[in-house]
Amino acid sequence: MPSSERGEQRLNVDPDCCLVFIDDTGHEGLAGSHAVYGLGGIVVMARQYEALLKPKWCELRMLITGDAGHPLHAAELPRPVPRPHLHAISAFLRQTFYRRFAITTARDVALPADLHPMQPALELLKRNIVKLASYTPLNSMALIFESSTRANALLQRYFGELSIRENGRPTAVEHCLLPKRANEPGLEAADFIANIAGNMARWRLSGRSGFPRDFQAAFHGVPDSHYRYMHVSSVAATDEGDEVAGVELRELGEPPSGAGPRNP
Numbered sequence: 001m002p003s004s005e006r007g008e009q010r011l012n013v014d015p016d017c018c019l020v021f022i023d024d025t026g027h028e029g030l031a032g033s034h035a036v037y038g039l040g041g042i043v044v045m046a047r048q049y050e051a052l053l054k055p056k057w058c059e060l061r062m063l064i065t066g067d068a069g070h071p072l073h074a075a076e077l078p079r080p081v082p083r084p085h086l087h088a089i090s091a092f093l094r095q096t097f098y099r100r101f102a103i104t105t106a107r108d109v110a111l112p113a114d115l116h117p118m119q120p121a122l123e124l125l126k127r128n129i130v131k132l133a134s135y136t137p138l139n140s141m142a143l144i145f146e147s148s149t150r151a152n153a154l155l156q157r158y159f160g161e162l163s164i165r166e167n168g169r170p171t172a173v174e175h176c177l178l179p180k181r182a183n184e185p186g187l188e189a190a191d192f193i194a195n196i197a198g199n200m201a202r203w204r205l206s207g208r209s210g211f212p213r214d215f216q217a218a219f220h221g222v223p224d225s226h227y228r229y230m231h232v233s234s235v236a237a238t239d240e241g242d243e244v245a246g247v248e249l250r251e252l253g254e255p256p257s258g259a260g261p262r263n264p
Contacts (some may be wrong), residue, residue, distance in 0.1 A: 071188060
């Protein structure tokens with residue numbers, strides 16, 4: 001993964017490139033009061049990103065901030081969120097021209113001594129990106145992570161290179177770091193997905209059943225093929241390496257404790 005950032009440059013990719021925007025939530029080392037760490041984002045073809053996602057996100061910015069160019073981040077929403085804003089956010093989350101994914105882990109997951117908490121989450125992240133990308137023909141992929149002063153070095157160390165094939169042939173994959181100041185709508189949408197997934201993981205840790213409304217909108221309000229959410233349930237050291245398993249929540253109303261382990 002390149003260490004350089006694209007800065008303020010506009011994304012310039014082929015219309016058939018698959019864009020994957022990724023943001024995180026919590027502390028990657030589960031330090032201090034952070035009991036949850038997560039990664040979330042969206043998968044969208046470049047042509048749909050330009051024609052649909054960007055203008056719809058700018059409309060959302062305008063409604064909530066009064067300025068289509070003003071950045072919009074989940075943590076900065078006023079509390080309580082006005083009902084018209086909630087309805088508009090929910091409507092965006094239910095759109096089907098993009099797919100969404102999230103991986104979460106928590107402090108109560110036992111890890112081998114030499115494993116960083118970020119590693120199993122990144123392993124499941126790569127599997128789920130490949131799965132979602134398989135639903136759409138593509139000629140290239142761009143993985144766009146939000147740059148983080150604290151986490152960039154760990155991300156570069158543990159994510160490695162994503163390998164993906166289309167019709168049996170290797171697909172070109174570019175790995176990028178983009179700063180928050182770029183105000184890229186795709187990264188802001190990824191921020192909302194990551195934030196929602198983090199809230200879901202904390203919901204589970206508190207012992208509550210069911211799902212928060214924002215999670216239902218983002219993950220249950222679209223067809224099954226349009227989302228992947230997994231929570232790291234176990235990591236076991238084997239002769240072939242570390243084996244990561246996750247719990248996947250797919251059924252509306254299903255208690256979190258009822259979801260069985262599944263390798264994507």
